[in-house]
Amino acid sequence: MKISDTNTPVLVVNCKIGGLAVMRSLGSKKIPMYAVDDAPKDASMLSKYCRKKFIKKYDENNQKDYLDYLLWIGSRINRRTILIPTSDELSVFVADHDDQLARHFNFTHNDPDLVKKLISKKGMYQLALEHDIPTPTTLFPRDFDEVKEFAEQVTFPVMLKGILGNRLQERTNQKMVIVRSKEELFKNYKWLEDPDSPNLMIQEYIPGGDDQVYIFNGYFNEQSECLASFTGFKIRQFPIHTGCASLGECSWIEEVSSQTKNFMKKIGYKGILDIGYRLDPRDGRYKVLDVNPRLGGAFRLFVAENDMDVARTLYLDLTDQEIPPVIPREGRRWLIEDFDIMSTFHYFQEGSLTIWQWMRSFKGVEEGAWFNWKDPVPFIVMLGGLLKRSWLYGLKRFGLR
Numbered sequence: 001m002k003i004s005d006t007n008t009p010v011l012v013v014n015c016k017i018g019g020l021a022v023m024r025s026l027g028s029k030k031i032p033m034y035a036v037d038d039a040p041k042d043a044s045m046l047s048k049y050c051r052k053k054f055i056k057k058y059d060e061n062n063q064k065d066y067l068d069y070l071l072w073i074g075s076r077i078n079r080r081t082i083l084i085p086t087s088d089e090l091s092v093f094v095a096d097h098d099d100q101l102a103r104h105f106n107f108t109h110n111d112p113d114l115v116k117k118l119i120s121k122k123g124m125y126q127l128a129l130e131h132d133i134p135t136p137t138t139l140f141p142r143d144f145d146e147v148k149e150f151a152e153q154v155t156f157p158v159m160l161k162g163i164l165g166n167r168l169q170e171r172t173n174q175k176m177v178i179v180r181s182k183e184e185l186f187k188n189y190k191w192l193e194d195p196d197s198p199n200l201m202i203q204e205y206i207p208g209g210d211d212q213v214y215i216f217n218g219y220f221n222e223q224s225e226c227l228a229s230f231t232g233f234k235i236r237q238f239p240i241h242t243g244c245a246s247l248g249e250c251s252w253i254e255e256v257s258s259q260t261k262n263f264m265k266k267i268g269y270k271g272i273l274d275i276g277y278r279l280d281p282r283d284g285r286y287k288v289l290d291v292n293p294r295l296g297g298a299f300r301l302f303v304a305e306n307d308m309d310v311a312r313t314l315y316l317d318l319t320d321q322e323i324p325p326v327i328p329r330e331g332r333r334w335l336i337e338d339f340d341i342m343s344t345f346h347y348f349q350e351g352s353l354t355i356w357q358w359m360r361s362f363k364g365v366e367e368g369a370w371f372n373w374k375d376p377v378p379f380i381v382m383l384g385g386l387l388k389r390s391w392l393y394g395l396k397r398f399g400l401r
Helices: 017-027 063-077 088-096 112-119 121-130 144-151 165-172 182-192 254-267 310-318 337-350 355-360 377-397
Strands: 010-013 033-037 050-055 081-085 158-162 176-179 200-204 213-220 226-238 244-250 271-280 285-292 333-335 365-368
Touching: 010 017, 010 063, 017 033, 017 310, 033 063, 063 081, 063 088, 081 088, 081 310, 088 112, 112 121, 112 285, 121 285, 144 182, 158 165, 158 182, 165 182, 176 182, 182 200, 213 244, 213 254, 213 310, 226 254, 226 310, 226 337, 244 337, 254 271, 254 285, 271 310, 333 337, 337 355, 337 377
Parallel strands: 010 033, 010 081, 033 050, 333 365
Antiparallel strands: 158 176, 158 200, 213 226, 213 271, 226 244, 244 333, 271 285
């Protein structure tokens, strides 16, 4: 596909694996790309498509400093620039500072309260119930006494998750765990919960394999009309059973698409959306698990027959250019190379994946998150880090470290 007008620059805020994909998707079309992050060796920062990298850490407790820095970047670029945040926290930040950022940047405009509800699994759960969107039954204990009370009501196994998953991961390196008994629930709750700021919920466990987790990726304009929609499913996850897609497939599921479009239209959401569902075999319904009101790390799993994706759709919309029809490329597979190596090892360990199944799973893979002949440095750096981790793991396992 060709983008006629590529003069409008793009600033990617938070430059992890999703940011690298934006750099390549838009930068390969000769669009000027800029990045801001606190780590100069993060994925996007290493891309050849990044014209200039700005080093700045986002501090939720000092937002004015970060706002001033972004406004300074905007004045330095000296052209209207499209702003693409790739994390929950920065999506909230952009919504909260809409008026000030709009002096230099173009972006989709959402109600800050809506974005905050969507990134919170408690807020998302309430929105889903309000708008008749299927979702697993969820309980929100305020303390250990309520956990003990809820333990008498639920059927095990259950999911113990962070209401704000990123906050839980920063504290414990976990976003969720599967618990299979009262004892496990009590033990994990005491380990994971922050008594001063409760952030855990107990969610109904939906049976089924990792390939029963479905993804919607789309872009909604200022009228909450969906201009691009893709669906697919996870094949493998990292961490296994609870993590992101380390290998996935683009596959059209009309019910997932129509349900999501209806949901977003009702709540008035605008912009790029990444949303996860699990198919419940007990009633045949797709039940929403989480909503990411931003670009997802796996968005390049979803590419159209004409090479459109959600980042390119956003760019065309925000620069008032014609958006061509988006027909998903059925059967396309995509993987995160290092994550999939690690997840494969654990699937082998638990006996749920055979060598033959593993070899066949790569049929249809068209793209990796890291490897790119035209932009090799991020892959080389990732490979070096993976080899170092593997070496240290081997030393530890054999008692040499």
